[in-house]
Amino acid sequence: MIVEQLSLVDFRNYAVADVTLAVGANVFVGRNGQGKTNLAEAIGYFATLGSHRVSQDAPMVRDGADAAIVRMRLAYGERRVLLESQLNRIGSNKARVNGSPVKTSELPRYAQVVLFAPEDLQIVRADPSARRRFADQLLIQRAPRMAGVLGDYDRVLKQRTALLKSARARGIRGDALSTLDVWDDKLVALGTDIIRARLALAADLAGPVAAAYTAIAGEDHRPELEWALSIGGGDPEDDVDAGAGGAGSSDPRAAPSPPAQAAEIQAQFRAALADKRAAELDRGLTLVGPHRDDLLLRVRGLPVKGYASHGESWSVALSLRLASAELLRAQSQLGDPILILDDVFAELDADRRARLAALVEGYEQVVVTAAVEADVPLALRARTVRVVAGTIIAEDELEEGGSDV
Secondary structure (H helix, E strand, C coil), X not given: CEEEEEEEEEECCEEEEEEECCCEEEEEECCCCCCHXXXXXXXXHHHHCCCCCXXXXXXXXXXXXCEEEEEEEEEECCEEEEEEEEEECCCCCXXXXXXXXXXXXXXHHCCCEEEECHHHHHHHHCXXXXXXXXXXXXXXXXXXXXXXXXXXXXXXXXXXXXXXXXXXXXXXXXXXXXXXXXXXXXXXXXXXXXXXXXXXXXXXXXXXXHHHHHHHHCXXXXXXXXXXXXXXXCCHHHCCCHXXXXXXXXXXXXXXXXXXXXHHHHHHHHHHHHHHHHHXXXXXXXXXXXXXXXXXXXXXXXXXXXHCCHHHHHHHHHHHHHHHHHHHHHHCCCCCCEEEEECCHHHCCHHHHHHHHXXXXXXXXXXXXXXXXXXXXXXXXXXXXXXXXXXXXXXXXXXXXXXXX
């Protein structure tokens, strides 16, 4: 799978932009703030229906515009597909495939992208929401139907939490709140689907993460990952250091071997909701469910967060992305996922730069952004495009005097 053409209208700092990409490595070079990352963001949007920089779509719409248009022509061998997304500042987004209207949630079926960025360090260092977001974006790419499941769960969660807040304000206790049981049923059904998918994902990632970490770091520090589930009795979200217990901890938030069968998860989910009912009414919050879970990451048997060095943290973050690419590559019928390395090489030492380049250069298409071209290993400089203040200039055109693509 490769991107042949990317077209933008009123996206970020681009009024209008068109860029042609090639098979293999494509490098976008320009000073900070010129629009390199915006190109990477636009490509990645089709795969995850979101940005790797912001949680809402509105910031991707150019100042003064009501909507942004992103079009991307993909090639799968001899087959071509044109994807289009209209990001509206207000209201629902719209999507088209080959000119025909489709649900926005259909777009990830056609595009698989793994994006490496400096923000990836937050996966290992930030609060649990960063790790949940990483996992859920990968879930959507592996099984696009999960976009609908996650969206439905968020809507049910908001309704249930609103009911809890209303009950707290009116002084209503649990026995008099029969409508809460209806929302409990929906929360359990959708939440169980998410928990099972996340557990399966962690199991599938374990081997590729370990292999990628050794390849990046040059050493085996025994990287591990497992889910800490709020249905197990603790609350990872309540403690920013939820992973501090380390491997083998007796902390209930790091409960070993969480159940994988739907019936077991549902029973544990319902029991946890019943146990937390009084606390939820007191706080006006839903305290149990996948929105409170955390993906625990360890190296050398210790939590990455709080214990790992800067280099080890980067190795874990890169390993998670490389393992994601390997999973998608193994299961895809569309070809390799598109790899995007957004200003990553500037963050790495020379050894990690060389090792990362060697690991990704075999993919069908790699898109690299960099402020300094020398930061990019020579193996990935097959085609260079300059980006200057929202204008895209091909390398060969620069040599001839410069003109817009």
